[in-house]
Amino acid sequence: MRINVLQHTPNEGPGSIQDWAHANNHELYVYHPYQFGNLPTADQTDLLVILGGPMSPNDDLAWIKQERQLIQQLLAAHKPLFGACFGAQQIAKTLGAAVTKAPHKEVGWAPVYLKSNAIPRLPSQLTALHWHEEMFEVPTGAELLFSSDLVVNQGFLLNENVIGLQFHFEPTADNVREIAINDDQYPLTHNALHQTSADIIQHGVPSENPAVMAQLLNFIVKH
Template structure:
C-alpha cells in the first residue's frame, strides 16, 4: 500500500510507524510541508497519515492549514483510511466540524485509560508520551477511545477508517530528543508537565509505544 504522509516539521516524523510500514511492505510518500507548504494533489491516495507539529490547528497564517483539512474531508468522503497524531488528530477533528480548544498542557509520560474496545492494542491503562496544550472536541458521530486526567478526548474513531490520537504512540528516543532540542521551551511548571530530565529518564516503555506493531 502507498501511504501518503503530511509532515509539518522535521523533528516530528514517522518514528516507529516507519518500522511498522517497512515490516508490512508498505511504501511511505513523504510530503514535507515545512519545505513546500502547498498540499499536493494525490490522485492515487490509499491511506493518509498526518503527523504532529508545534503550530495550532486554529492558525490562520499557515497557507496549508485549510488546504490540509480539505484533503482530509476528501479522503474521508472516498472511504479511505486517515490517521492523525497530535496536530494531525486536531486537523481531522476540525475537518469533521469539531473545535480545537485550549486545555491543560500535557508534556511527558502520563497514563491514558481506554474507554472503548475499538483499539484492541491499547490496554485498559497505558503510559504514553504527550506533547500538547490544545485538544480537540469530539466530532459528531465519532466515538471517544481514550482519556487522561488532563484531557478527556485523547483519541477518537470516526466511521471505521478514521482515527485521531492526541498522544504519541509512535515515539522513539531519537524523536523525543528532537522535540526536547527544537521545542524544549514548551516545557514549563504546569501540573501535567514533566521536566526534560524526567522525560529522558523514563525512557520508552517495554511495551512498544507504536500500536501499529
Template sequence: MNIHIIQHVSFEKPGRIMDWIQENNHTVEIIKVFNGEPFPKAEEVSFLIILGGPMSANDTEQWIEDEQHLIKEVVDSEKAMLGICLGAQQLAKAYGSAIISTPKEVGWHSVTSLTQIFHQSKEVTVLHWHGEGFTKPCHATPLYSTEKWENQGFRLFNAIGLQFHFEATKETVKEIVEADSLFLSQSVFSVTRGGTIDFPVPDENKDILFSILNTLEREVK
C-alpha cells in the same frame, strides 16, 4: 500499499510508523510541509498519516485549511487516515469540532483507554505534547481520555485521531525536547527535560500503534 505521511516540522518524525511500513513492505511518501512541499491529491492517497507540530488548527495560513480539505476528501472517500497530535486536531476540525486551549499536557503520562479494540490495558503511558484539544466530532467513537482533558482519541469512519504519540522513540523524543524545551517547562505534569528524554519508551506502545495501523490498513484492502 503506498503510505502518504504529512510532516509539519523537522523535529516531529514518523518514528515507529516507519518500522511498521518497512515490516509490511509498504512504500512511503513523506510530504515535508516545512520545506514547502505540496500536498498530494486525494485521489492519489490510499492511506494518509498526518503528524504533529506546534502550530494550531485554528491558524489562518492557507495550508492549514488546505490540509483540512484534503483530510475530509480522503475520509469521505472511505480511505484510511491516522492523525497524531496536530493531525488529530486537523481531523477533528475538518469534521466540525472546536479546537480550544486546554491544560498543557507535556511529557510522559498515562491515558485511559475507553475500549479494548486495540489492546487490553486500561492505562497506557504515552508521550503528550499539546496545549490545545478538540471537542469530539459528531458520530465519532471515543477511544482515550485523561483526567485533564477527556477527548484524547477517537475513531470516525476509517480515520483515527490521537492527541498523543504512540509513534515516539527515544530518538524522536530527544529531538522534540531539544527543539521545544520551553513548552515542556509549562507542563501541568511534574516533568524534567532529562527525565523526559531518558524515560524508557514502553514496548507496549509499538504493539498498540501497529494494531491501530493494521486495523486501518484492512479498511482499504
C-alpha cells in the same frame, strides 16, 4: 500501499509508523507542507498520516486549510487516516468539531485510559508522550477512544478507518530525544505534568507503544 505522511516540524517524524510501513512492504512518502507547500492528491493516497506540530488548526495559513481539503476528500472516499496531536485536531476540525485550549497543558509522559472496546485487544491503560496545550472535541459520529487524567478528549475513532490521538504513540527513543532537545523550553512553563526535557528523555519509550501503534494502523487499513 502508498502511505503519505504530513510532517509539520523537523523534530516530529513518523517514528515507529515508518518501521511498521517497512515491515509490511508499504511505500512511505513524507511531505513537509509547512516548508514546501506540497501535498499529495487523494488518488495518490492509500493511507494518510498527519503528524504533530507547534501550529494550531485555527491558524489562518493557506497550507493548513489545504490539508483539511485533502482530509475531506479522503473522508469522502472512506480511505484510512491517522492523526497525532495537531494531526488529530486537523481531522476533528475538518469534521466540524472545535479545537480549543485544553484545561491543562500536558508535556511529558502520562497514562491514557481506553474508553472503547471497538479495537480488539488494546490494553486498558498505556503510557503516552503528551506535547500539547490545545485539544479537540470528539467529532459527531465518532467515539471517544482514550482519556487522560487531565484531558478527557485524548482519542477518537470514526467509522473504523479514522483514528485521531491527542498524544503520541509513534516516537522511538531517538525521536523522543530529538523532540525534547529541540523543544526544550516548551515543558518549562505551565506544564501540568511538571516534567523537564531531561525527565522526558530519561523516562524512555514504553516497550508496548510501537506494538500498539502498529495495532491501530492494522485496524484502520483492514476496514
